[in-house]
Amino acid sequence: MNATPAELVRLEVSGGVGSIVLDSPHNRNALSRQLRRQLRDQLAAAVSDDDVRVIVLTHLGPSFCAGADLREIGTASDETEVELGEIVELLWSSPKPVVARIAGPVRAGGVGLASACDIVVASDQISFAFTEVRIGVVPAVISVPVLRRMRRHRAVELFLTGATIDAATAVTDGLINRAVPADQLDAETNRVTRMLMRGGPKALAGTKKLVAESRTDDGRRRMGELNSWSLSFFTSDEGVEGRTALMEKREPNWCFTEIRPEASTDDGFSRPQKKITKI
Structure with missing residues (x-):
């Protein structure tokens, strides 16, 4: 009888936030085949869950992710093999904002996971490193999301040297947000997730698509298309509701029925603390 696979990645949904938790502390949340497969599946579940507005990628244990599980390198794979690139693409292309919450050191492929998220919040006590060259491999797949975040010359330096940087330097380099x-x-x-949930779900998805495409396309060449797209959002049901709510000095109908006190000032504007009735 086959043993039930260990649960190395969990999805916990509460208050519109889908927290995807890496829970493999015995190997510092290394990207084993089993963890990759479960991470892929839980990401897909969070994206398809209508109760999830924002995805948070986080972890248990002292490390966020140590990169590849070196014990599996060179061993036979099977039909359930999930490559890191598939997970990076899921994170990057998710129509829902993805926030990384990092409380422990990040290495190699783990940095790729973080880089593929929209916003990265980390403890100021942790460190980051691209350690691939130190074991004779290259940061191939993760170079895609990393180079979208970092200045190219700094990424090249860190890729080649394998040097460790602290969180403050990671912010300066553009690798993480704060x-x-x-x-x-x-x-x-x-605070970040509350601010994200103030945005219209379709507008958030559209903005992510806009930013992703703007990195590769000439903005001036696409101006006509972008103007039409912008108009389609302004005239949509969501756009009308957002403008109406602003004029009526109330929360739009995509906000939750109760706003916590902290949320009244997280965007710099003071608002009365009150319950909101969805329209």
């Missing part, structure tokens, strides 16, 4: 004291990591992650 580094905060460890005891403020959850509060900052929650």
